[in-house]
Amino acid sequence: MSFRISYLLFAITLIGCSSTPNQPTQTQQSIVNQADDSVTEARFSQNLQELLSQVSQAQEIPLPSLESGFSDAKTIPAIRKLVLPPSGTFKKNWLAYRKRFIEPVRLKAGKAFWEQNQGFLSQVEQESGVPAEIIVAIIGIETIYGRQTGSFRVKDVLSTLAFSYPETPNKPSREQLFKDQLKELILMCWSEAGGKLPSNNSAQGINTARFNVCLNQNSSYAGAIGLPQFMPSSIRSFAVDGDGDGQIDLRQSPKDAIASVANFMKKHGWQxxxxxxxxxxxxxxxAAKELADGEPQLKFTVQELIDKGILNKKQGDLQSGGVEPQSKAFIVDLPYPDKDGIDQVQYFVGLNNFLTIVQYNRSYFYAQSVAEFAEALGYKNQSAVTSAPVKTGISATNTEKSKSKKTSSKKKAKPN
Structure with a gap:
């Protein structure tokens, strides 16, 4: 069974990622911030009030401040439509997905973004170990470097999905997920506005305007924010101040976005x-087809896959650009219909770094697209070992690798 967790599912971690669906139509836009009906709206208001009371009590944030910030919160029917699962006749199409993200306009924008931030990308790569191409690829696939960050107010998105999720089999778990993200948003915005947690039940020193601006900032249809499309929980856990101005701004600061993506990847095990x-x-x-179970877990050794003919010996040799034979891996299956509509599958062997990208967005389509986008920017999908391996299995320094890639880049020059 193929691993197909929708883009929305990864919103738990981030994110979720924007790689947003098509922009809402005019009809959808016309119903934004309008309640489905009076019953839905009444239930929405009651549930939101209960959550605000819980956060107020647990975090010692004055309830009137929260009520004021959410006084104009509304359900967004268009959001409820966007999160619905695809129809039963829908066929997943890896080739169509890839074509959407690895294309000339996005790649051209990626090279321009790299040139504009080359020095900082090199610095972050050296400090984090995450290749510049991977960082640039992720931000490009997510939002085309800030061009598509979403057009919904984040507090409305999260409130809608927390208290008015559509009738689906997983509705209870989805609503709980977004309730948690809504709480994270409140804590994030309260902190940004100068509040302390707990705040000793005082709003003194709080910048109310800044608190409201934070609650009202734009997001994707799943509540993901900024160039890298981080969910509130990920902003609180992984976002960093890259430009050193004392605040984290993933919407306007490319340096904050770059440093935050690198930090996320590093914290999630990038090798x-x-x-x-x-x-x-x-x-x-x-043989790969038999082992493909859709589970993103490192369960086979590279040597086992070599023995089964799935990989060649070179891919189990560090000196040849591969990995150590005992490195763990799993089978990645990417389905697509051919020109006659017959189901086909492209297979890859995912390594630890593939799994790290999956932590950013729980989709095989997404992870492989990031990898191929990065390769189009000059990333070498092989080990950096150039001499006898050291204890870590890597002898080439990241600095040397970075310099080599930057020279190459200059010459050449984000829902499943």
Whole structure:
């Protein structure tokens, strides 16, 4: 069974990622901030009030401040439509997905973004071990470097999905997910406005205007914010002040976005100088098909996959750009219909760094797109070992690797 957790699911971690669906139509826009009906609106208001009371009591934030900030919160029927699962006749299409994100306009924008932030990207790469190409690829796939960050007020999005999620089998768990994100948004905005947690039940020193601006900032249809499309929980846990101005602004500061993406990837286990994935050998496709269970878990050793003919010996050799034979991996399956409508699957072997990208957005389509976007920018999908491996398995320094790639880049020059 293929691993197909929708873009929205990863909103738990971030995020979620924007890689947003098509922009809302004029009809959808016309119903933004309008309640479905009076019953829905009444239930929405009651549930929101209860959550605000809980946060106020637990975090010692004055309830009147929260009520004022959410006084104009509304459900967004268009959001409820956007999160509905695809119809039963919908066929997942890896080739169509890839074509949407790895295309000339986005790649051109990626090279321009890299040139504009080259010095800082090099610095972050050296400090974090996360390649500049990966950072640039993620931000490009997410929002085309800030061009598509969403047009919904984040407090309305999260409130709608927390208290008015559409009738689906997983409604209870989805609503709880977004209740948690709504709480995270409140704590994030309260902190940004100068509040302390707990605040000793005092709003003294709080910048009310800034608190409201934070609550009202734009987000994707899933509540993801800024260039890298972080969910509130991820902003609180992984976002960093890259430009050193004393605040984190993922909407306007490319440096904050770059540093935050790198920090997220580092904290989720990115391995310095290691490849992301390997294509399955032609004679190993049947064996790969048997092992593909849709679970993003490192469960097979590279040596086992070599023995089954899924990988070649070179891919288990650090000196040849591969990885150590005992490195763990899993099978990535990317389905698509061919020109005759017949189901086909492209297989890859996902390594630790592939799994790290999956933590950013729980989609195989997304992770492989990031990898291929990065390769189009010059990323070398192989180990950085150039001599006898040291204890870490990597002898080439990240600085040397970075310099080499930047030179190459200059010459050449985000829902499943």
């Amino acid at each position: 310095l100088g290691m490849p992301i994935s390997f294509p399955v050998q032609a004679n190993g496709i049947n």
